Amino acid sequence: MTDFIFGHYVYWSIIALLIIGLYGMIFKNNLAKKLIGMTIFQVSIIMFYVASAVKWSATVPVLDPVTGVVDAAKYISPLQHCLMLTAIVVGVATSGVAFSLAIVIYRHYKTLDESVLMERMKSS
Amino acid sequence: MRKHKYNPIILMVSRVVSPFIMIFGLYVIFHGHYSPGGGFQGGTLLAAALLLIRLAAGFDIAQIQFKRILGTPLGSIGVLIYFGTGFLAMISGGEFLNYGFLPFAGFTEAGLRALGILMVEIGVGLAVMAILVAIYDDLLEGYPHD
Amino acid sequence: MKIVNWLLLISFGALLIYASLGLPNRGDGDAVMHREKSPAGSWGASSYYIRNAYRDAETLNMVTVILADYRGYDTLGEETVILTAGLICYLVLRKRRTNRDDKKPLKAGADAQT
Numbered sequence: 511m512t513d514f515i516f517g518h519y520v521y522w523s524i525i526a527l528l529i530i531g532l533y534g535m536i537f538k539n540n541l542a543k544k545l546i547g548m549t550i551f552q553v554s555i556i557m558f559y560v561a562s563a564v565k566w567s568a569t570v571p572v573l574d575p576v577t578g579v580v581d582a583a584k585y586i587s588p589l590q591h592c593l594m595l596t597a598i599v600v601g602v603a604t605s606g607v608a609f610s611l612a613i614v615i616y617r618h619y620k621t622l623d624e625s626v627l628m629e630r631m632k633s634s
Numbered sequence: 635m636r637k638h639k640y641n642p643i644i645l646m647v648s649r650v651v652s653p654f655i656m657i658f659g660l661y662v663i664f665h666g667h668y669s670p671g672g673g674f675q676g677g678t679l680l681a682a683a684l685l686l687i688r689l690a691a692g693f694d695i696a697q698i699q700f701k702r703i704l705g706t707p708l709g710s711i712g713v714l715i716y717f718g719t720g721f722l723a724m725i726s727g728g729e730f731l732n733y734g735f736l737p738f739a740g741f742t743e744a745g746l747r748a749l750g751i752l753m754v755e756i757g758v759g760l761a762v763m764a765i766l767v768a769i770y771d772d773l774l775e776g777y778p779h780d
Numbered sequence: 781m782k783i784v785n786w787l788l789l790i791s792f793g794a795l796l797i798y799a800s801l802g803l804p805n806r807g808d809g810d811a812v813m814h815r816e817k818s819p820a821g822s823w824g825a826s827s828y829y830i831r832n833a834y835r836d837a838e839t840l841n842m843v844t845v846i847l848a849d850y851r852g853y854d855t856l857g858e859e860t861v862i863l864t865a866g867l868i869c870y871l872v873l874r875k876r877r878t879n880r881d882d883k884k885p886l887k888a889g890a891d892a893q894t
Contacts, residue, residue, distance in 0.1 A: 517806050517807070518801070525800060528796070573842065579831050582830045583816065583827075587830075588842040595672070596858040598674075599677075599678065599858075606773065609773060610868070668839075672843070720852065744838040748838045748839050751845065754855070758848075765866035772872075
C-alpha cells in the first residue's frame with residue numbers, strides 16, 4: 511500500500527493540476543483567466559510525460575564516452591524528453607498567438623468578459 | 635498614462651547579467667552534443683537575455699541592442715538554415731534531411747551526421763530567439779511606450 | 781448549467797484518477813514501457829535509440845540525435861509552427877498604416893488604452 515501511494519502520488523498531483531486548469535477554462539468568465547487555465551493544463555500534460563519517463567536505477571540519456579552502451583536499461587528513455595522539448599517552446603509560441611487574439615478582441619469590443627462580449631457581439 | 639521610468643539599479647544589474655545569460659545560451663547550443671542542451675533551450679536563453687534588457691530599459695533603448703524589425707527575418711533565416719541543410723543533403727544524392735550525404739570532405743558518415751545536427755541546432759536556436767523576441771514586441775504594439 | 785459544469789469536472793477528475801490506478805509505479809524498471817522488448821516480442825523504439833545513437837551520429841546526447849536526426853521532419857514541422865506563430869502575431873497586431881474604412885475600431889482601441 512505504501513509502495514502504491516509513493517508510486518502514484520505524482521500522477522495524482524498532476525491530475526489535480528489538470529483539474530485546476532480545466533476549472534479555469536470552464537468557470538472563469540475573463541478570457542485572460544481562461545488562457546492562464548489553458549497554460550496550466552498544458553504544463554500538467556508536459557509534466558505527465560516527463561514523469562512517465564522516470565526510471566530509478568537509471569541515468570540521464572547522455573552517453574558515457576568511456577564505457578559506451580553496456581546495458582540499454584541503464585539509461586532512461588529519451589523519447590519523452592525529446593517530444594516535450596519541442597512542445598514547451600511551441601506552447602509558448604501558441605500562447606503568444608492566443609494572447610494577441612485576446613488583445614485584438616479587447617481593442618474591438620473593449621472588454622474581455624465573456625458574457626458582456628457575447629452581448630456586444632450580438633448587438634453590433 | 636504615466637511615463638515609464640527605468641530604475642538605474644535594475645538597468646545596471648540587467649546590463650551586467652544579460653551577457654552572461656547570452657554566453658550561457660551559446661554554450662548550451664554549441665555544447666548540446668555532449669551535455670544536455672540544444673537549439674530550443676539555447677534559443678530560449680538567448681531570448682531571455684534580450685527580453686531582460688527590454689524589460690529593464692524600456693522598449694526604445696533596447697532597440698539599440700536588437701531592432702524590432704529584425705525579428706521576423708531572423709526567424710525566417712533560421713527556418714531556411716534548417717531547410718537548406720536538408721535540401722543540401724538532398725541535392726547531393728541522399729534523401730531529404732539525411733545528413734550522411736552532406737557534401738563536406740574529410741568526415742566519416744557519422745561525423746557528417748554530427749555536423750548536420752550542429753547546423754540544424756544553430757538554425758533552431760536562431761529561429762526560436764528571434765520569434766520569441768518578435769512575439770514580445772508585437773504584444774507591445776500600440777502600447778504607448780516612452 | 782453550473783451544476784452540469786461541476787459534474788463534468790468532477791466526473792472527469794474521477795475518471796482520470798481511476799485510470800491512474802492502472803498505471804505502473806513511477807520509476808519502476810520492470811514496467812512494460814521500460815522493457816527492451818514489447819509484450820509481442822518486437823524491440824522497443826527507446827532501446828534502439830539508446831543503442832544506436834552514438835554509432836549513427838557520434839553524438840553523446842541521445843535527445844539531440846532523436847530531435848535532429850531520427851525525427852528531423854518532426855522538428856522541421858515544429859519550427860515552422862513557431863515561425864507561423866510569430867508571423868500571426870505580427871500580422872494580427874501590427875498598426876495599419878493605410879487609410880482604409882476599417883480604421884474605426886483601431887481608433888476606439890487607442891482610446892481604450894489611455
